[in-house]
Amino acid sequence: MSSSSSSSSTDTKKGTWSKEEDEILKAYVEKHGTRNWNEVSKNAGLIRCGKSCRLRWYNHLQPDVKKGPFSEEEKSKVFEFYIKYGEFKWSKLAHELPGRSDNDIKNFWNARKRKLEKLGLSPFPDNMEPDHKLNSSQQVEDSQEDEFNIPQLKFRKYPSIFDEINEKLLDVPNMFYNNVGSTSTLIDRGSSIIGTSHIHIPIALPSPCSYLPLPSPMMLDENGKKPISLEDDFEANLDDFMDLIDFSNLEDDVEAGSRLFDNDDIYNSNLHDKI
DNA sequence: AACGCAGCCAACCGCCAAAGA
DNA sequence: TTCTTTGGCGGTTGGCTGCGT
Structure with missing residues (x-):
């Protein structure tokens, strides 16, 4: 931040920490611990706010802190x-x-x-494939195999959810599948990951995950108090979870998608946007 | 050597939740 | 139960540094 070590209009110092300040903070924390950062600041004689001391300690001063490039x-x-x-x-x-x-x-x-x-690149490395993205050779194979086939879903954890959703997509008439790997994640109300998939979906259709209501209605335990995490007992809760999925827009989406494929210009611009 | 630019990274800010009075 | 304080977190800023021209 500011290299001017400027003082605020009040009584705390801001900006880069000096070596002396580091030494004072380090010595105090090693001796007394970090029970109350405002106390640390006051008792150590630093004119920094408690928050600033805490940040400095955890980011730079505590033992074993690692610097340099990531391995x-x-x-x-x-x-x-x-x-x-x-x-x-x-x-x-x-x-x-x-x-x-x-x-x-x-x-x-x-x-x-x-x-x-x-640079127009994904921040994820290529070597995460094929688990997390589809590589180009796989896309070619899949496109030959799937062109007039059902959407192919590959699942990591709880395939049954996507199987159910997939069934709803079987009626899509004469669709051309984009065969570009798309990763979707289902997260329940408690932020537990319940499934991650690679999906070949018709390009004009939303991801199956988009049919999930957001935020998902909360499912509670038998006492109506504690939210159920699907990860706790996935199979037992699957039916309840499937009831939450709203497919009411699917038919409209399919129709809109079909119209897109009837119009080359719209299709091409859509394709370009997606890839 | 001087300047401009871009990337890195330390530090701040604001919000929120938990703890305590 | 309510209010205040503190800690923790994620987003953002802007100074520093290295590189290219």
Whole structure:
């Protein structure tokens, strides 16, 4: 941040930490611990707010903090986390990467994402295929195999949900499938991942996941109090979960999709947008 | 050598939830 | 039960640095 070490109009200092401040904070925390950061700041004689002390400690001063470029193993863990949970939770991720702070991981990811997306590339590495993306040779094979076939869904965890959704798509008349791998993630109300899939869907149709109501109505336990996590007892809860899926728009979507395929210009522009 | 640009990264900000009074 | 304080988190900012021209 500011290199001016500027003081705010109040009584706390902002900006880059000096070596002296680091030494003071480190010595105090190693001796007294981190029970109350405002106390740490006050008792150590620092003119920094408690929050600032906490950040400095966790990001830079605590033992074992790791600096420098991310190793391949660390990068893999970051990517796997996203695939597993469908989103990034920096603090959770930091627990899986010993020595790395949430801020460090966030910076790594944001920098990578910005850089690669600028080039029109995915921030995920190619070697995550075929689990998470379809590679080009696989796309060719699949397109020959599937051109007039049903959408092919590949599942990692709970295939039955997508099987059910897939059945609803069987009636799609004479569709041309885009054969571009698309990853979708189903997340229940408690943010548990209940399924991740690679889907060949008709290009003009939304992902099966889009038929899920958002946010999903909450399913409660028998006492009506505790939300049920599908991951707790997936098979037992599957029927209830399927009841929540709203297919009322499917017919309209199919019709709209068919019209698109009747119009080459619209189809081509749609295809370009999707790839 | 000077300048401009882009990427990196430390640090701040604001929001929210939990804990405590 | 309500209010206040504190800690934690994610998003964002902007200074620093290295590289190219």
